[in-house]
Each structure stands twice: as structure tokens, then as C-alpha cells.
Amino acid sequence: MRLIALFIVAGSLALQAQSVDKNYLLGKFDPATHPLFVKLADEHTRGSGRNAYLRKETYEAFVKMSEAALKDSVKLVIISATRNFDSQKRIWENKWNGKVRVEGKDLTTVADPKERARLILLYSSMPTTSRHHWGTDMDLNALENSYFDSGEGLRIYTWLKTHAAAYGFCQPYTAKDSGRTGYEEERWHWSYLPLSGEFLKQYKKEVSYKDISGFIGSEVAKPIAVIKNYVDGVACK
Ligand SMILES: [Zn+2]
16 A cells, blocks of 8 residues: 555656646746756757757757667757747747748738738747747757658658657647648657647646737737647647
8 A cells, every 4th residue: 555655646746747837838937047948969959059948858858869860870950949938929020020921921911910820820839839938849950841851851750750759759740631730730840748748738727818918919819719729739649
């Protein structure tokens, strides 16, 4: 009996370690000073001086995966890791305000705010709704699906599809012919499921539309059901 009790305590401690507060889920913190985050080494990013951070568990799993990949002559490079609310807000608002074009289009020419949001949401999240907030998700090697169609890109993608799951990683934004809703396919985006699976559950329980605010266009989050269609529109949970 005592042994069973010990297991229950140990199990709930493990769960507690993965339980985070709402501000964390919304990306409202600085990964550079957060005690559960680590800075990535230059050898795993595109070079020096890039302040890239991940959750320690995510990074440790990535390093193991990366070493295994190297043995098969596959070089995995993290080109984007944690992005907090402020950095996602910059990306979102630059697209919303036409500073950065979307599919070649200046979005200030799109009058309907829901349509404007939908165009940004092809590939970019609303601040407060991104998995990049969580320190569990990363973009690898190139931000174009076509890169992974042939040559080196195809070798990388084939390797990941075969081996990433063994290290806890999955591709949440797969091709949409399976009926998945939300973002378009992203062959570069990989998620550390032992943590992100828990965080998604907590997000759906704790976050409501009143939490999705503080940026231009946030009022359309509810009408387009961003939580159901995008946050939860993932291939692996
Ligand atoms: Zn991504």
C-alpha cells in the first residue's frame, strides 16, 4: 500500500511540474529570464548572437535527436524557437498593418477584419494563441514546404518523419486533407509532445476569448473561433 501511495505522490509531482499558469500559456513572460528555459547553443541555431530559447526538456530531447540525425548525415537547424507575446504581436501587427505582405498582398487593402485575420492565419498565429509561446515548438531548417520536396530538404523531412517520434517530436501542422482545421501545412514546425500535449489540454481548460486581447484585430478571435479552429487544429495532441 505504501509503495502505491508513493507512486501516486510521484505521479502527481510529475504532473505539477508540467502545470503552468495562464500567463505562461499566453506567452506573457520573458524566456531569457524564465527559470525553466535555456538558451540554445550556436551549433543548433543559424549562428551566433541569436537569442533563442526553449524549455529545458524540449532542448534536451532536441539535442539527442540532432545527434542521432547527424550520424545519418542530416543536419537539423533551429531557425525559430520560443516567441513570446510581444514578439508574436510584432509579427501579427506588421502583417495586419501592411508592413509585411501576406501571399504578396498588402492586407490594408482587405476591408473585412475577419478576412484579414484569416489571411494572416494561413501561417502566423494571433498573439496569445501560438504554440511557440510554450517553449515546446520550433521551426527547422527552412520556412517553405517546397524546400522539403527534394534534395537535402527531402532527406531532412524523411528522417524526421521516420525518427522524430522516438524523441517525443511530432509535426502538428500536417497536410490538411485529413480534415484538420487551422493553419496550412508546415513541414518545418515540430513540437515536443510530452509537454505541448499537456499545455494544449490546460489551454483549452483555462483560456477564454477574453484572454485573447492586447493587439490589433483581437476582436475577431471569437467570431472565427480561433481556439477551436487553430489552437486545437493540430495533428498530434
Ligand atoms: Zn512554427
